[in-house]
Structures are given as C-alpha cells and as structure tokens.
Amino acid sequence: MSQAQEPPRRKLLRIDDLLQRNVYDVDQRPHIILHAEKCEECEYKPCLRACPAECYVEVGGRVIFSYEGCLECGTCRVVCPHDAVEWDYPVSGRGVYYRFS
Amino acid sequence: MSLEMMVGIKWVPNTQNVRFDPKTGTLIREGVPSIVNPADLDAVELALKVKDTYGGRVRVITMAPPSAVKGIEHVIGMGVDAGVLVTDRVFAGADTLATSYVLSQAIKKLGLPDLLFFGQETIDSSTAHIPAQVASWLDLPYVYYVDRVEEVNREEGYAVVRRKLEDRYEWVRVELPAVIAAALKSQVPRPVRLSEKLRFHRDKPLQTLTNKDLGLDPRCVGLRGSPTIVAKVTWMPEVPRKRQVFKGDAREAARWLVKKLAEEGILVREDGRWRVRVA
C-alpha cells in the first residue's frame, strides 16, 4: 500500500511558552486560594488536566497551585469535586489582558 | 493648612512580559496596553498611607500624552484626590533631564507639596534618574528606598522615614518639603474602589498643564532639551535555561537545589554559610 509521507509532527509548545504570549498585570494578592488539604482525598484531581494554564501541578502527591498564569476561565471552580477552590476574579483590572480573542 | 502630597507617576507600556521577535530583535508591542508604572503604585500607596494617618491631600502628576488620563483614573480609583497631566507636543522626546526639568517646573507652579513621592524606577527605562533630578532642580532633600513613613510633623517641618536596605533598615529624619522614592515592591497597592471611580466620573478631578501654562524655553524641554544620546541598543543573548526537575520532599529538594547552585558557582560557602556570589 503506498502512502504519502506524513510531515513530521512539530514540537508542542510548553505551557510557559504559551502563557508568555499574553499580557498580564499580576496582582500581588492571589485571586484564587486552593485549600490543598482537601485534595488529598481526591481521586481524579480534574484540575491537573482541565486547567488550561496548568496552574495546578502535582508534586510528591500534593497539589500545588499558582495563580500568576491564570486565564480566569473559572473551570477549576466548576470541576473541583471537593470544593477546594476558593475562587474569585482579580480586583483592580488586574490579571490577564486579552487583545486578540 | 493640611498636609500636601504629590506623587509622580509614569504611563508606560506593559512590558512586564513582552516578547522579542527573534528575527528582528525588537519588542513585539502590538496591542500592548499601557499601565501605571508598577513601582509608582508603591509610591501612591505610601502616600495614601500617610493620608490615612495624617489626613491631607494626595495628588498625582505625570508628564505624558493625554492617554495617560486612564492611568490617573486608576490611581484616583485607589483614593488619590486629584491628578495633573503635564502634556504638550514640545515635551515629546524628552530624556530624563528634560523630563525632570518640566516636572519640577510644573510642581513649582502648582506649589511645592510637603512630601513629593516617586517610584524607584520605571519598567521601560529604569534609570531611576527622575526623583533625584527633580530633587536637585527644586533643591530639596531626597531619600530613596523608603518603605515606611514613620512620622510627619508639619508644624516642626520634618518627617521620619525608614529606608529598606539590603540587610538592614535605616531611619532618616528629613526636612520638609522632601522628595521620597518608595522602595520597589515595598507596598501592596490598595484595590480600586467603585466609589472612587464614581467620584472620578462625577467630579473629574483633573488638571492639565501645557507649556502655555508653564512658559518654559523650548530649548530646555522635549527632544531639544535632551542631551542624552543613545549610542546603541543591543539585546543580551538569551541564556538557555537548564530546566531540571527534582522529585522528592521539600527538605531533600532544598539540599539538591543548594548543591546544584553551588556547582554552578552561584552559591559560595563563606564562614560556614552559603552566600550568593557577587560578580
């Protein structure tokens, strides 16, 4: 069976490289607080894959959260099965600033 | 009369996370909005804290194109009483000398405040010239790296401020009027409030000064008043990151990190303690 040669798959960009494309004015105070003790009992930890900014990472079995790259989509609040995410928007117009979306 | 304070703010492109075009070596600025220079919010916050304690009035001043009104609105939203926009075509293209000259003359025209605050430096030029130059034009004492105003005594004409140095604090008693530069990131700027925004829209506490008002010699302002020559701009070569991931508990990770940093020569051991190597 003859087949056309598929072009090689290009490299995927890492999340930092994607977030770097955006303009942010990050507040010193976090707008989202994770009560990580609640994550210990969590089976699926949907935040790890569903957060589009990879703000949730698992290190040594614990979920660590950083708010700086947050895209303010609200997904983590909705998918968290244990109500561990104390979620709000940033104040004073801070956070992400979309220009072309 | 009550305490008069003024804060110099600069309207700068938000270059905090702007990328370089690797092909042309220039900044990618398309659509990049401007913001109040972050360090200037430290200065605004410091001034507002003094106002919280002693009352009085805080005004901001900026030499900028008219679009900077949006920045004045932001700090008025934080609680600043009023803003002064110094703007004129002849002021364009100014270096720090010409900028500080115009600012100091505008401030003189408005009446010297008791305390004149600035940020430490800007994100788009970071010379840290302006506060010192303004102090010099106005012949006022200048204290920088200030993270706290301990006391203001208007009757006796002095203030006591705390300077945040690398390894210690220093308390300085300074005569009023004085120029103070806030230490970078020393404050957490207070949030913008709806009631203050409504005051901005209702009262429009804005004043504009042009060179008609100031009557400065065009040879001393703008591009013509700027002796600085930018000889060359180059970009620092990007140092590739070494990205290493260590998995383990925090204590082990810290040991591992120290070891790595020592191998890289970033940390050195001196008198039984780790120190960051000074180049």
Added chain:
Amino acid sequence: MGQSAEFDAIVVGAGPAGATAAYHLAKRGFNVLLVERGRGAGSKQVFGGRIYAEPLREVFDDLDKAPIHRWVRRERFTILDGDRELTLDFRAGASTSFTAYLTQFTQWIAQKAVDAGAVLADEVRVDGLWLDGGRVRGIVAGPDRVAARVVIVAEGVNRLLLERAGFVHRASPRELALGVKEVIKLDKKTIEERFGLEEGEGLAWVLLGEVTDFIPGGAFVYTNRDTLSVGLVVHLGGAYQLLRDQVHVLAERLRTHPRLSRFFEGGDIMEYSAHMTIEDSVGYMPEHFAYDGMVIVGDAAGLLLNTGLTIRGVDYAAYSGYLAAKGVERALSEGDASAEALRRHYEVPLRESFIYRDLMRHRGASYAMKNPRMFREYPRVALDTLEEIYTLGRETPLPHEALARALSRNRVGFAEFALRMLKVVMSL
C-alpha cells in the same frame, strides 16, 4: 459606607450583553452605570471567532462600522482520525456572519454606551448583589454599595453573583464546556492563499474526532484579517475520566497536527486564551429572566446555542441586552421595577423571540450532541463507511453493506444509530 449615587440602572459586566443594554438605556436618556472588572471593556473577553449579523442589524444601526474582520462565505466541516479525513466544504451564496475579535467588538459596543452617556466604571469587580428582602436594590463592590432602580446582570457564563445570591444553582461540569484558543499571526495574502479565499472573504471550520482526542467537543479555525483563531472546546461533564492530557496539550496537538499544521506554518502565536461556554443551555437557564429589581441577560441567562456545527452566543447576548433595555425602559416609565413588571416587559418578549424559541427547538439535538459516542464511534462509522466505499480491493460493497460493516466494527447497533440520527434530524 460610601454610597449615595442612585442610578436608573446598573449593568454588571461590559460584555456584548451588558454593553448593549447600557447603550440602549443611555440612548433613551437613562442614568446608567456599567461596571466591568476588566481594564476597559473587552479585555476579559474570549470567544471562538464568528458573529451572526442579522439580529445585530436591529440592535446597531451602524453595524458596518464595527471592527469586522472578514465576512464568512466558506464553511468547512471535518472529521479526522489518524490519516483519514472527511471534509465537507461549503461556499455560501451570501454571508450572514463575520469574524472578529470579541475583545474589539465588545469595546466598540461599550464605546457607544459611553458616547450615549453611560458611566463605565472599569477595573471594578462586583462582589455581590445588594439584596433587601428578596428585592435587588443595587450592587456591592468591596466596601461600597451603590443603589439602582434596576440591576442588569450580564456577568457571563461564570455566574458568581447569581450563585451567591441564590438565584441559580451551583454550576455543574455537565452544563459547561471549556474552550481554549490560540491566535496565530499570518499575513492577509497567506491566509487567503492557504484557505482558498477571495480577498476579504472568511472561513469557519469545525473539526471533530482525533483533534479533541475524541472527547465530546470540537475544534475550530476562523480566519481573521491577518490572524487565525484556532482552538477547541471540550465538555467538562465527565472530563476528568476522559481527559488524558492537559487541555493546552490538546490545543497544541491541533496546531501541530500533521494534516493541519501546513495551515498554521510560520505563524506567530499572539495570544493564548481560555473561557467557559454553555453546553446545556436550557438546563443552565435561571427559572426566570427577571426578578424584583433585576433582569438577567446573555450567557448569564443561559442564552447560547451550540449545534455542534455552529455556535451563537454573541448575537444572542447583544439581542437580549437590547430586549432588556427596552423592557427596563417600559418598566421604569411605569415606575414599577417589580418582578411582574420586568417579566411582562422583558421576559415575555425574550421568550417570544427567535432566541428562546430556537433554544427550545434545539433542546433534543443538544442532548444527542452530548452523547460521547457522537464524538468517538459515530465519526468513525462515517469514516469506515467511506473507506469501505472508496478503498476497493476486488469486491465493491453495496452502500448498506459498507454501513453495516462500519457499524459492527465500531460496535454500534443499527437501530441505535438510526434512532440517534433520526433524533438529531427531527429536532432540527
């Protein structure tokens, strides 16, 4: 603390819904406050890429001056699975929609509101509705309370305020989807060449299958003037069991997909954004669209239609804002901002409008679309059937044989398949 300003109306959220409501009320001489958490209007907005124009012509008499990128003439639909691909390519006789940045489009509406006399307080996050014995009296923002005769809630899909005040239930992942998008810069000519477009002409492209890792949802490409909007939507219901990779990895796989990457080649990624969208519109609707002292518009009211092939939210949002402005005008001129009055003047017209009627008509289809098999097995049935038909050895199967083999290979019963397809078709 610190309040007194009394407004005829306070609009929470300067998205297309809120900005439109503020514009029409201000234009009619009302004293309107438009509160937006972002820096300027539009800075927090994310959508896919295309806006339907027809309803907006009634709302804005100068729509042609809006920041329109391209008028969409080309529609493309693709199912991808490995190196197999099925594409439907349609060129419409006339265009009824345009591509845009929602950031720019929203700014355009908000500017009209300001020009008409509305006060835009940006950089202000509203923290709550000011409730007074079940009646909405105004808003709470930090330490401040501001009163209004009517509050128009246009906070979008992420309904913190309505949830906090107990007007709607807590959002469930089943009702929502997450969209992510990359905006890729390419010059105008290159875009037109690569997509076979005439000058100024736009393309809307929906892709299913491998590109979303067969998770319910779809991928999209829209052509803007000199950029492409490339992204995907994944349903959040059950996402945690289905999502094998992080969402941004899916977005990057789409961009670098061997069959697609040539379209994006050489383009610089200008922005990476994310936003939720409504999956189950009818389930997401509040019980009422108006309460004492409050009306709800746009996404916050559940007004979004995603058929799988097309998505409409912006025109619905703006149109509902327009209906709300007209309704509030009537209610205020009668001096009555009660639930009854606001329902009579806003909710009833909304329920009689094309928006509500279409949402109800599409209800069944949207249930069918939520079936995960719709995104894994059924696209494969289509591809396998075509493969049976076109990739011939000695035998040439009859069409029904091809379909039967494709069905059995994907373990889909004929009755189930027929029923599903019928359901989708019937509901349309």
